[in-house]
Amino acid sequence: MAFVLANIELFAAFAVVATLLGLTYALEGALGYQPVLPGEAVRLINAGAAVLDLRAPAEFAAGHVNGAVNVAPDGIAEWAGKQRKAKSRAVLLIAAPRQPVFAAARRLRAQGFGPVHVLKGGMRGWVAAQLPLAK
Numbered sequence: 001m002a003f004v005l006a007n008i009e010l011f012a013a014f015a016v017v018a019t020l021l022g023l024t025y026a027l028e029g030a031l032g033y034q035p036v037l038p039g040e041a042v043r044l045i046n047a048g049a050a051v052l053d054l055r056a057p058a059e060f061a062a063g064h065v066n067g068a069v070n071v072a073p074d075g076i077a078e079w080a081g082k083q084r085k086a087k088s089r090a091v092l093l094i095a096a097p098r099q100p101v102f103a104a105a106r107r108l109r110a111q112g113f114g115p116v117h118v119l120k121g122g123m124r125g126w127v128a129a130q131l132p133l134a135k
Contacts, residue, residue, distance in 0.1 A: 033105035033116040038129035041092055041119050049090040054104060063133035076104045080111040090115045095122045
């Protein structure tokens with residue numbers, strides 16, 4: 001107990017970080033998507049997940065995940081409307097760094113799609129994991 005009292009600032013900082021980490025995971029679940037690492041994304045793709053690349057068309061043309069469809073974030077509702085029979089499929093969203101994906105995930109969930117996943121690190125994470133790109 002004396003150790004804790006002597007280092008109260010460190011324990012308080014740890015408690016804050018742990019709380020923020022827990023809130024981050026809770027918020028992601030409440031927003032309707034689950035973040036996945038590139039290795040898990042490969043498993044989802046192999047299991048038949050729909051892959052939506054939300055980046056700009058020029059970025060998509062420079063290199064994308066094989067089988068991905070380039071959809072503008074505001075075009076999610078239109079894409080979802082064409083997929084009526086495939087709503088039980090998982091959906092993997094790929095975005096550019098700092099590109100918001102919350103709205104796209106919410107639109108997909110509102111359209112009745114099953115699990116929605118977001119690639120952690122976006123395309124940079126995919127390239128950093130040395131996974132193949134299609135052009």
